[in-house]
Amino acid sequence: MTIKNDHLRLFLPGPTEVSEEILQAQTTPMVGHRMQDCIDLIGRISPKLRKVFRTESRVYIAASSGTGMWEAATRNCVRDRVIHFANGSFGDRWGDVHKANGKDVKVVTVEWGQPVTPEIVLENLEGETYDAVSFVHNETSVGITNPVKDIAAAIRSLPGGQDVTIMVDSVSGLSGAQIEFDEWDLDILLTSSQKAFALPAGLGFSAVSDRAFEKAKTVPNRGYYFDYITMEKYLVKDQTPATPAISLLFALDVQLDKMMAETMEGRWERHLAMQKVTMDWAKARGFGMLADPAYASPTVSTVSNTHEISIGELNDFLRTKNMVLSNGYGKLKNITFRIGHMGDWTVADIEELLAGIDEFLAQKGLLNS
Ligand SMILES: Cc1ncc(COP(=O)(O)O)c(C=O)c1O
Structure with a gap:
């Protein structure tokens, strides 16, 4: 499924990206x-x-x-x-x-x-x-x-x-x-x-x-x-x-x-793989996850904003790369952010998003490279 990088790509927990x-x-x-x-x-x-x-x-x-x-x-x-x-x-x-x-x-x-x-x-x-x-x-x-x-x-x-x-x-x-x-x-x-x-x-x-x-x-x-x-x-x-x-x-x-x-089993596996990449990344960057791993969602990860970054600024930065993620919901706004890894996205797409976040973290001096 081809997803072009010519528009804002949605890494939201819905609505999600729709292919051409x-x-x-x-x-x-x-x-x-x-x-x-x-x-x-x-x-x-x-x-x-x-x-x-x-x-x-x-x-x-x-x-x-x-x-x-x-x-x-x-x-x-x-x-x-x-x-x-x-x-x-x-x-x-x-x-x-x-x-x-x-x-x-x-x-x-x-x-x-x-x-x-x-x-x-x-x-x-x-x-x-x-x-x-x-x-x-x-x-x-x-x-x-x-x-x-x-x-x-x-x-x-x-x-x-x-x-x-x-x-x-x-x-x-x-x-x-x-x-x-x-x-x-x-x-x-x-x-x-x-x-x-x-x-x-x-x-x-x-x-x-x-x-x-x-x-x-x-x-x-x-x-x-x-x-x-x-x-x-x-x-x-x-x-x-x-x-x-x-x-x-x-x-x-x-x-x-x-x-x-793809088969349903194939879809569940792909979503779990995207979840794993996201959770591993969050852990490696010193972020927490809101959910106990036993109950973590395969389609949306809620990351605790341990480094107190501005989610607005992060999204402004990601938008320069045609990507956007979600702030925390309701009372969790700013203290968490959410990465939607559902629908047609693949591990490679999630890795591109995470690399974008890394660039932002590096600019803020929050990532040792
Ligand atoms: C778990 C859950 N239930 C219900 C809804 C409401 O669905 P809709 O916005 O399609 O009416 C949403 C919307 O995000 C949802 O995430």
């Missing part, structure tokens, strides 16, 4: 969304998307960002009471989505920088009845991957645990960090296009289990745009209820071909 080939795919002449061309397009996309989600089940496609997929999960599959675990800003926001939709929610907040563990989940479920549990897989604001497999297994092991709807946000993880929808027995897994999929923003995806789909039928006030029952009616005909983002679907079709060629 994918940008070009969006210029395919328009088709009508009820025409056979579009039905064929969605027919090609769906089986590939299921492979990315590691599921034999359905994956809904919406003209929306990830936030819309949160709202869909909340409205369709929280019936009585949901318990939500948050260990960063995006976790907090999904909790707000539950509240904004009038759901009875208990939010459990875990300190930023710490993972949500099966122990924390079990402790909070003890003696309580919830019909849904929600949390974020890859918390973008802190660069931490929560142990989804173990959390799901812990929930399923409880009496009545088989009936609980397990809802997971993998907006900045999916296709870069391993997550297995069927094998780990998840009910809803949602993401959006502008992160590890390396597509332009504007598409939301949700895998939904049969159990969650059947439950949705019993939940009142599911809303209109994101009603799973309506989405299903159209998906089985390779269509969407409303006009889809057709240009983005052309881009998705091509990008999914690339993903299939």
Whole structure:
């Protein structure tokens, strides 16, 4: 995949860099969304998307960002009471989505920088009845991957645990960090296009289990745009209820071909290799990492700004080389910075970014060469 150095290259935890080939795919002449061309397009996309989600089940496609997929999960599959675990800003926001939709929610907040563990989940479920549990897989604001497999297994092991709807946000993880929808027995897994999929923003995806789909039928006030029952009616005909983002679907079709060629295992490996290069570099330069290595994200690294460099100045310098990274998120601004190593980036690209940071550090007298 060719990425040209003729524009600002995004080493952000989303939106991420989109290759020329994918940008070009969006210029395919328009088709009508009820025409056979579009039905064929969605027919090609769906089986590939299921492979990315590691599921034999359905994956809904919406003209929306990830936030819309949160709202869909909340409205369709929280019936009585949901318990939500948050260990960063995006976790907090999904909790707000539950509240904004009038759901009875208990939010459990875990300190930023710490993972949500099966122990924390079990402790909070003890003696309580919830019909849904929600949390974020890859918390973008802190660069931490929560142990989804173990959390799901812990929930399923409880009496009545088989009936609980397990809802997971993998907006900045999916296709870069391993997550297995069927094998780990998840009910809803949602993401959006502008992160590890390396597509332009504007598409939301949700895998939904049969159990969650059947439950949705019993939940009142599911809303209109994101009603799973309506989405299903159209998906089985390779269509969407409303006009889809057709240009983005052309881009998705091509990008999914690339993903299939690389294989999911290949993508996970490449992301772990980029993570390792970043972590080794940070350690060698005397920077700390926010995350315990056991929970460090394969797609975004949050580096503790031990040398108290100005992130603004660093980015001004990197921009002269057509590169940009992210400041820390919210309360972690300036005390951390984040390197997004997701999507189509390779180890060589990350090394180029790190060499750029080294040049900046050398100018500040912070690097002995
Ligand atoms: C983990 C996570 N969840 C949800 C969102 C919200 O997604 P979107 O901006 O696509 O609505 C983001 C955005 O960065 C995110 O990182």
